[in-house]
Amino acid sequence: MPASSLNPAPEVLVLGAGPAGLACAMELSRKGRKSFLVERDAQIGGLAKTLTIREGEDVFLTDIGPHRFFSKNQYLYDFIEDLLQEEWRKVPRLTRQFIDGKFFDYPVKALQVFKNIGPVKSVRILLDYAMARLRFGLLKKPMVTFEDYVVANFGRTLAEFSMINYTEKIWGIPASTIHPDWARQRIHGLNLWSVLQKAIGLGSKKGPKSLVDEFYYPQFGTGRIYEEIARHLVETGTEIRCSSQPVKVRHDGKRVTSVDVETPDGVQTLNLQHLVEQCR
Numbered sequence: 001m002p003a004s005s006l007n008p009a010p011e012v013l014v015l016g017a018g019p020a021g022l023a024c025a026m027e028l029s030r031k032g033r034k035s036f037l038v039e040r041d042a043q044i045g046g047l048a049k050t051l052t053i054r055e056g057e058d059v060f061l062t063d064i065g066p067h068r069f070f071s072k073n074q075y076l077y078d079f080i081e082d083l084l085q086e087e088w089r090k091v092p093r094l095t096r097q098f099i100d101g102k103f104f105d106y107p108v109k110a111l112q113v114f115k116n117i118g119p120v121k122s123v124r125i126l127l128d129y130a131m132a133r134l135r136f137g138l139l140k141k142p143m144v145t146f147e148d149y150v151v152a153n154f155g156r157t158l159a160e161f162s163m164i165n166y167t168e169k170i171w172g173i174p175a176s177t178i179h180p181d182w183a184r185q186r187i188h189g190l191n192l193w194s195v196l197q198k199a200i201g202l203g204s205k206k207g208p209k210s211l212v213d214e215f216y217y218p219q220f221g222t223g224r225i226y227e228e229i230a231r232h233l234v235e236t237g238t239e240i241r242c243s244s245q246p247v248k249v250r251h252d253g254k255r256v257t258s259v260d261v262e263t264p265d266g267v268q269t270l271n272l273q274h275l276v277e278q279c280r
């Protein structure tokens with residue numbers, strides 16, 4: 001059926017069925033606004049999808065990287081618990097990076113790093129940290145990027161070794177182009193000093209939030225959150241089209257009026273009032 005003939009026709013076209021697009025459609029649905037989700041990939045979930053890999057009789061489920069769920073927002077926990085029920089489980093955290101043939105915990109553990117990299121690089125890490133504290137602390141150099149934030153808190157050597165390396169792999173963009181709020185959100189309170197304190201058993205028991213030792217995780221992969229949101233959306237009238245993407249957007253100079261969407265069934269024209277697109 002052509003999407004434009006859906007009854008009642010959707011008002012909003014949401015591009016991308018990753019966590020953000022699905023959350024957007026979910027909120028619209030709660031407010032009684034009908035949306036249409038278009039996903040370029042064959043599977044929903046974006047970077048947070050869970051992949052199914054088959055090898056003969058065996059079936060493996062794997063996420064694209066570790067997906068710790070952590071938020072200060074209780075509404076989110078309640079919402080997902082409601083969706084996943086007993087599948088939503090608390091699990092111990094173990095995140096490691098494989099660098100130069102060795103495993104390193106993430107976020108960094110000072111003693112482990114010093115042991116693995118040897119005394120010369122360890123001294124360099126400490127000197128770099130002292131330099132960074134001088135520049136960003138004493139001389140008040142502003143932190144305008146993610147890179148500045150982690151260099152200020154870990155020194156250049158350790159920042160490049162762990163945080164910058166990891167972040168650039170995840171996001172595919174230079175850490176110097178990411179806003180420092182991203183670091184403040186994720187690793188607030190974490191710095192070489194707090195890591196050293198933890199290593200020798202000092203410091204606050206609660207610790208910075210990235211050091212939380214347990215987190216919630218769906219039993220069959222992080223993608224289950226998004227599959228359940230999608231199922232709920234479809235049940236309540238939202239259409240989700242995978243392997244589809246917009247090819248033409250028409251507007252009247254002020255507003256979007258219609259969008260041509262290429263789907264596996266051919267091009268469909270959607271007459272809409274709003275278009276939601278993610279910025280990168």
Ligand SMILES: Cc1cc2nc3c(=O)[nH]c(=O)nc-3n(C[C@H](O)[C@H](O)[C@H](O)COP(=O)(O)OP(=O)(O)OC[C@H]3O[C@@H](n4cnc5c(N)ncnc54)[C@H](O)[C@@H]3O)c2cc1C
Binds near residue numbers: 039
């Ligand atoms: C290795 C790794 C580890 C991570 N670990 C964590 C973690 O521990 N905790 C955490 O909270 N987050 C983690 N993340 C981040 C998390 O995956 C992202 O924050 C989240 O997926 C972002 O959701 P999004 O919807 O904004 O974007 P995406 O997940 O990128 O989804 C965007 C979707 O839009 C689709 N799309 C794009 N353009 C179009 C178009 N023109 N038409 C149609 N569809 C389009 C894409 O195909 C994609 O499916 C991790 C990410 C990675 C890669």
